[in-house]
Amino acid sequence: xxxxxxxxxxxxxxxxxxxxxxxxxxxxxxxxxxxxxxxxxxxxxxxxxxxxxxxxxxxxxxxxxxxxxxxxxxxx
Amino acid sequence: xxxxxxxxxxxxxxxxxxxxxxxxxxxxxxxxxxxxxxxxxxxxxxxxxxxxxxxxxxxxxxxxxxxxxxxxxxxxxxxxxxxxxxxxxxxxxxxxxxxxxxxxxxxxxxxxxxxxxxxxxxxxxxxxxxxxxxxxxxxxxxxxxxxxxxxxxxxxxxxxxxxxxxxxxxxxxxxxxxxxxxxxxxxx
Numbered sequence: 001x002x003x004x005x006x007x008x009x010x011x012x013x014x015x016x017x018x019x020x021x022x023x024x025x026x027x028x029x030x031x032x033x034x035x036x037x038x039x040x041x042x043x044x045x046x047x048x049x050x051x052x053x054x055x056x057x058x059x060x061x062x063x064x065x066x067x068x069x070x071x072x073x074x075x076x
Numbered sequence: 077x078x079x080x081x082x083x084x085x086x087x088x089x090x091x092x093x094x095x096x097x098x099x100x101x102x103x104x105x106x107x108x109x110x111x112x113x114x115x116x117x118x119x120x121x122x123x124x125x126x127x128x129x130x131x132x133x134x135x136x137x138x139x140x141x142x143x144x145x146x147x148x149x150x151x152x153x154x155x156x157x158x159x160x161x162x163x164x165x166x167x168x169x170x171x172x173x174x175x176x177x178x179x180x181x182x183x184x185x186x187x188x189x190x191x192x193x194x195x196x197x198x199x200x201x202x203x204x205x206x207x208x209x210x211x212x213x214x215x216x217x218x219x220x221x222x223x224x225x226x227x228x229x230x231x232x233x234x235x236x237x238x239x240x241x242x243x244x245x246x247x248x249x250x251x252x253x254x255x256x257x258x259x260x261x262x263x264x
Binding site for chain 1: 140144147161166168
């Protein structure tokens, strides 16, 4: 019984990991688009919005790059 | 974003007290440590499980995979932190010499803008309740306007007593007849 249920964990194949990464990237893209819209349209201080955007996208870029490197090391 | 009348000037832009934001973000901060918990949970299970199960789990949750999952988790927390900040940042009261705009952002897809005129203000009440609000000087401010059942409330307003004084003094200026005359001349 235990072995059978653990067998389902083997679903985590390289393809699943890449799919997961694509999903994460998709969610990031959608939320970023919404955040950008709000920062552009509703902000009272353009400088603050610009700083927020720079920080958000720089750190997010580092995260995406790290995810890619980690994924490559797991799947190759 | 907001359209000002002629001779209308922004006097104050009030955002909720920073503690309100910190309180919201504190939960996310605690969530940062969840991957560590997962790591120790797997090690615990591996330590007590049968050999075959332990082997499967060790293969499955190797260092690289846990690192990948942790990165995904931290990335989502980072994004969610900005979602919370944006919600906090766009929630404001804009006080002009004639009106107050109460702009409330509720999540991403609901934005409420209420306006009340200074000369319609009847009563302003502030309420600072609790140890933390007293210590950091923030609380609620309620503004009751004439001819309306609506009460304007800002929760977590910084220095509510000072804000009340600013609105009261602007209201007093608005009730100066000469001011009305100049408005009338400009067709307001």
